[in-house]
Amino acid sequence: IEEQVKSWGISAIGKEIFTVQGEYSANMIREAVLKEDLGLEKPAAAPGRPPILCPGCPHRSVYYVLNKLKLHAAGDIGCYTLGAVAPLSVVDTTICMGASISSLHGMEKAKGKEYIKNWVAVIGDSTFLHTGVNSLMNMMYNKATGTVLILDNSTTGMTGHQDHAATGKTLQGDPTYAINIPALCKAIGVPNVIEINAFDIVNLEKVIKEEVAKDEVSVIITKTPCVLLDKSKKPLYRALTDKCKKCGMCMKPGCPAMTKNADGTIRIDDTMCTGCGLCESLCKFDAIELVKEGDR
Numbered sequence: 001i002e003e004q005v006k007s008w009g010i011s012a013i014g015k016e017i018f019t020v021q022g023e024y025s026a027n028m029i030r031e032a033v034l035k036e037d038l039g040l041e042k043p044a045a046a047p048g049r050p051p052i053l054c055p056g057c058p059h060r061s062v063y064y065v066l067n068k069l070k071l072h073a074a075g076d077i078g079c080y081t082l083g084a085v086a087p088l089s090v091v092d093t094t095i096c097m098g099a100s101i102s103s104l105h106g107m108e109k110a111k112g113k114e115y116i117k118n119w120v121a122v123i124g125d126s127t128f129l130h131t132g133v134n135s136l137m138n139m140m141y142n143k144a145t146g147t148v149l150i151l152d153n154s155t156t157g158m159t160g161h162q163d164h165a166a167t168g169k170t171l172q173g174d175p176t177y178a179i180n181i182p183a184l185c186k187a188i189g190v191p192n193v194i195e196i197n198a199f200d201i202v203n204l205e206k207v208i209k210e211e212v213a214k215d216e217v218s219v220i221i222t223k224t225p226c227v228l229l230d231k232s233k234k235p236l237y238r239a240l241t242d243k244c245k246k247c248g249m250c251m252k253p254g255c256p257a258m259t260k261n262a263d264g265t266i267r268i269d270d271t272m273c274t275g276c277g278l279c280e281s282l283c284k285f286d287a288i289e290l291v292k293e294g295d296r
Ligand code: SF4
Pocket: 055, 056, 237, 255, 256, 257, 258, 268, 272, 273, 274, 275, 276, 277, 278, 279, 280
């Protein structure tokens, strides 16, 4: 209600004088509004926990590259919407399922093809098959230009790992026909369809730069499974404080398994690291290494 009232331009106060958690009581309202001291217990102060991509999430790697290239993204609905949050800060719009591609398309028609050379559309595999593919068809039909990234993690991550039309399994887990996403994009007529591993950051950067410069439609499919799909024991990385130069490069993608020690060197939480290797690939000083099986 508070949000709605504020959205109509009417000034309102609410949560800042009552509480953001739990129920409102008559006594709470008496204390807050009438300033009576009824000795009510104050709600516990919970630390802020902003939503964040999991350690080892392949989307983080893609967003690191987009952020480095200073590109904006028209986003969509899924785990990857978290690309809006610092330090990745890439996703600028999220309207509804499938709107990433149509937003990019609309921007191109409204502002011109040069304008969207600073933009890409970002959509997951599940959302693409749900409602993104029709927008891509429209891009081709309406002679658009622009680059679409399909972040293919082989599942519907955000809502609990449901299968979809490209995973090869029904919702009951039975084997079924799997739609081939690159072939589907080519069948629509997309002239540039590239598949790449999300953690291959050197080539990903090169490919994105090349494709956004084109006056054509391009689809880049970053094909790397959700880190939570693979339940097997994963490799583990550690930071070597004696080699660390405190440059902060490895922290740029914002992996939650990494923190800074008091002296500015890096610490990797071995209960959280999933061994994706992104931090190691960013460290130029060999200060992050794979932990050998016997040393774990
Ligand atoms: S390898 Fe590095 S970036 Fe990947 S999960 Fe472990 S600490 Fe995070």
